[in-house]
Amino acid sequence: MSEWLESAIARAQGINDWLAPKRAHALELLANTKWPTRKTEAWRYTPLRPVERTQAKVISDKVNLSPVVIADLSAIELVFVNGQFDQAQLAKALPEGLSISLGSELGSAEKADALSIFSTIKPERHIFGLVNDALAQDVVVVSVAEGVEITQPIRISSLLSQGAESHTRVQVVLSAGSRLTVIEDVQAQGDSFNTAFVEYNVAANARLEHYRFALQTGSNVAIGGSHFNLHDHAKMNSTIVGFGSDLSRLDTDIIHAGEFADAKLNAMYLLDGKELFDLHATVEHAKPNGKTEENVRCIVADRARAVFNGRIHIHRDAQKTLAELNNRNLLLSDKAEINTKPELEIYADDVKCAHGATVAQIDKQALYYLQTRGVSRSKAQVMLNFGFINELIDLMPNAALAEWIRPIIRERFAQMEVK
Amino acid sequence: MSNTKSLLTIKDLHASVEEKQIIKGLDLDIKPGEVHAIMGPNGAGKSTLGYVLSGRDGYTVDSGSVTLDGEDLLEMETEDRARAGLFLAFQYPVEIPGVSNLEFLKASVDAQRQARGEDAITSADFLKEAKAACKQVNLPVAFLKRGVNEGFSGGEKKRNELMQMLLLKPKLCILDETDSGLDIDALQVVAEGVNSQRSADRSFIVVTHYQRLLDYIKPDFVHVLSDGKIVKSGDASLALELEAQGYAWLQKEPAEDELEG
Numbered sequence: 001m002s003e004w005l006e007s008a009i010a011r012a013q014g015i016n017d018w019l020a021p022k023r024a025h026a027l028e029l030l031a032n033t034k035w036p037t038r039k040t041e042a043w044r045y046t047p048l049r050p051v052e053r054t055q056a057k058v059i060s061d062k063v064n065l066s067p068v069v070i071a072d073l074s075a076i077e078l079v080f081v082n083g084q085f086d087q088a089q090l091a092k093a094l095p096e097g098l099s100i101s102l103g104s105e106l107g108s109a110e111k112a113d114a115l116s117i118f119s120t121i122k123p124e125r126h127i128f129g130l131v132n133d134a135l136a137q138d139v140v141v142v143s144v145a146e147g148v149e150i151t152q153p154i155r156i157s158s159l160l161s162q163g164a165e166s167h168t169r170v171q172v173v174l175s176a177g178s179r180l181t182v183i184e185d186v187q188a189q190g191d192s193f194n195t196a197f198v199e200y201n202v203a204a205n206a207r208l209e210h211y212r213f214a215l216q217t218g219s220n221v222a223i224g225g226s227h228f229n230l231h232d233h234a235k236m237n238s239t240i241v242g243f244g245s246d247l248s249r250l251d252t253d254i255i256h257a258g259e260f261a262d263a264k265l266n267a268m269y270l271l272d273g274k275e276l277f278d279l280h281a282t283v284e285h286a287k288p289n290g291k292t293e294e295n296v297r298c299i300v301a302d303r304a305r306a307v308f309n310g311r312i313h314i315h316r317d318a319q320k321t322l323a324e325l326n327n328r329n330l331l332l333s334d335k336a337e338i339n340t341k342p343e344l345e346i347y348a349d350d351v352k353c354a355h356g357a358t359v360a361q362i363d364k365q366a367l368y369y370l371q372t373r374g375v376s377r378s379k380a381q382v383m384l385n386f387g388f389i390n391e392l393i394d395l396m397p398n399a400a401l402a403e404w405i406r407p408i409i410r411e412r413f414a415q416m417e418v419k
Numbered sequence: 420m421s422n423t424k425s426l427l428t429i430k431d432l433h434a435s436v437e438e439k440q441i442i443k444g445l446d447l448d449i450k451p452g453e454v455h456a457i458m459g460p461n462g463a464g465k466s467t468l469g470y471v472l473s474g475r476d477g478y479t480v481d482s483g484s485v486t487l488d489g490e491d492l493l494e495m496e497t498e499d500r501a502r503a504g505l506f507l508a509f510q511y512p513v514e515i516p517g518v519s520n521l522e523f524l525k526a527s528v529d530a531q532r533q534a535r536g537e538d539a540i541t542s543a544d545f546l547k548e549a550k551a552a553c554k555q556v557n558l559p560v561a562f563l564k565r566g567v568n569e570g571f572s573g574g575e576k577k578r579n580e581l582m583q584m585l586l587l588k589p590k591l592c593i594l595d596e597t598d599s600g601l602d603i604d605a606l607q608v609v610a611e612g613v614n615s616q617r618s619a620d621r622s623f624i625v626v627t628h629y630q631r632l633l634d635y636i637k638p639d640f641v642h643v644l645s646d647g648k649i650v651k652s653g654d655a656s657l658a659l660e661l662e663a664q665g666y667a668w669l670q671k672e673p674a675e676d677e678l679e680g
Contacts, residue, residue, distance in 0.1 A: 373527035387517030
């Protein structure tokens with residue numbers, strides 16, 4: 001076991017709150033978990049040295065930070081600053097049918113409900129998920145009442161000052177037939193360490209639109225997860241945009257717990273320098289008639305390293321499942337690296353499941369075509385790289401977010417080309 | 420006419436693709452405003468000529484010279500050739516999903532303006548121009564928003580090429596088998612577009628296998644390309660002759676190795 005984990009466990013011992021039984025369980029599991037090494041399959045390409053060496057510290061003094069402004073986006077802001085829920089930044093009046101509250105401040109019935117979901121959607125195999133179970137100080141619960149459509153998106157921001165450590169945790173509950181959009185974002189100022197996990201319970205016929213932005217770069221360590229439980233006829237559409245950092249690791253788990261659920265996941269990541277980004281996406285088709293469509297695209301420049309593990313598990317009862325996983329990668333330099341592994345486990349015999357993974361360099365024909373129109377080679381490369389990602393951005397249902405992220409990505413490509 | 424300065428001069432050009440010689444001593448002289456048709460059987464090197472002139476990777480010039488407006492074309496990068504006024508309309512235009520047609524067209528126009536020392540065109544002005552060009556080539560304006568050539572039919576792709584030509588206003592247009600895959604209506608639209616662009620300071624090389632296109636785009640000269648060089652030149656009537664008699668009468672006795680192959 002690493003020193004870092006030992007100290008984390010030691011710090012967690014003192015916490016005694018409404019989550020005490022869950023925290024105790026996580027600590028028990030942690031005590032029996034081996035610190036991942038290169039031989040640990042889930043961490044094979046993602047060395048934990050940056051965690052072992054982090055100097056990040058919990059900052060308990062109040063710091064004023066606010067999330068970036070996104071033009072044309074009017075969101076309900078759920079803000080954590082250095083791991084603390086900043087209630088002052090939450091709107092006083094919320095739309096009817098929506099509640100956002102610290103778990104510790106819920107009434108006893110709601111608390112019991114929240115407790116029954118906590119850490120049941122996020123699988124226990126994530127070591128840092130367990131750390132988050134044990135250490136997340138302010139756990140926030142968001143819930144939408146039955147049949148209610150909340151048109152304003154909720155943005156969950158985890159903001160970190162220089163050198164800060166934080167562990168944030170949110171539970172989002174969509175009751176039957178409700179609709180909600182949630183944006184997850186982490187903004188860190190450097191030398192930070194964070195774990196940020198959100199669990200979503202999407203009840204029958206509910207619809208979730210989800211975004212996760214992991215745009216922190218440089219000397220930040222960011223580990224997190226978005227985990228979804230889909231009941232009968234539930235629908236989700238998720239978009240993930242990631243830049244790398246010293247260590248960025250994201251796990252998503254989509255569980256088809258009901259029939260006729262429909263999940264779309266579009267993920268794109270763009271890495272430069274010596275950055276690393278690791279996406280582990282798992283889909284569990286536990287019930288029949290589910291549908292999953294996953295598109296993951298990645299561009300790796302310089303000496304950066306990308307990891308993608310896409311697992312689809314179709315259980316024996318999950319007949320008539322339709323699942324598609326498509327992973328395409330572009331390498332921009334000889335030293336760039338991509339480790340991609342589609343993993344299909346199919347135990348039902350009447351399913352359609354397709355997967356593909358490609359690693360390529362830039363399309364030379366397209367490059368030539370652009371050049372014959374006078375566009376310089378370097379500009380053409382930026383356009384093509386951007387186009388590769390833009391196809392997925394075009395699919396983002398929220399126009400304000402798409403318009404916001406486009407120039408940010410364009411800027412990143414322009415930087416990639418300079419080197 | 421002989422006093423006019425040449426726009427394009429190709430002298431004894433030899434070029435190869437993957438070590439295989441395709442162009443074997445080609446000469447061609449084009450003056451401003453002229454339309455030259457290059458006809459020939461499959462495999463004669465018709466498309467290769469366009470690729471060599473535009474500087475495609477993998478197409479190597481072994482010897483000979485090419486000047487455009489007096490400048491050494493072969494020394495230039497592909498993009499600089501375009502900026503110098505060369506335009507190649509592709510037989511099979513490339514699809515580029517994710518890059519919108521409008522963005523692509525503007526980047527092309529801006530690159531060429533920049534090369535002339537002009538400022539980039541404003542988005543609003545460009546949109547106006549692009550919409551007008553759409554209208555002229557009979558493409559719905561919605562095509563500006565789609566990915567470059569993405570899911571376009573054969574005819575739509577050709578019209579998109581034509582639209583680029585309208586916006587870029589090149590000095591020399593090479594139309595590479597523009598008629599292939601077009602029905603008669605689409606062919607007419609494309610031909611009308613080309614004809615509308617004919618002017619005293621713009622020349623065309625119309626590469627085609629069939630005479631049909633030349634009913635609509637009347638050439639000043641017709642050349643027959645066979646086995647990498649021009650074996651016969653004439654006026655528009657040569658095209659009709661070819662249509663009637665085929666290419667066989669112009670081809671030399673096949674070489675021995677070809678007989679064996």
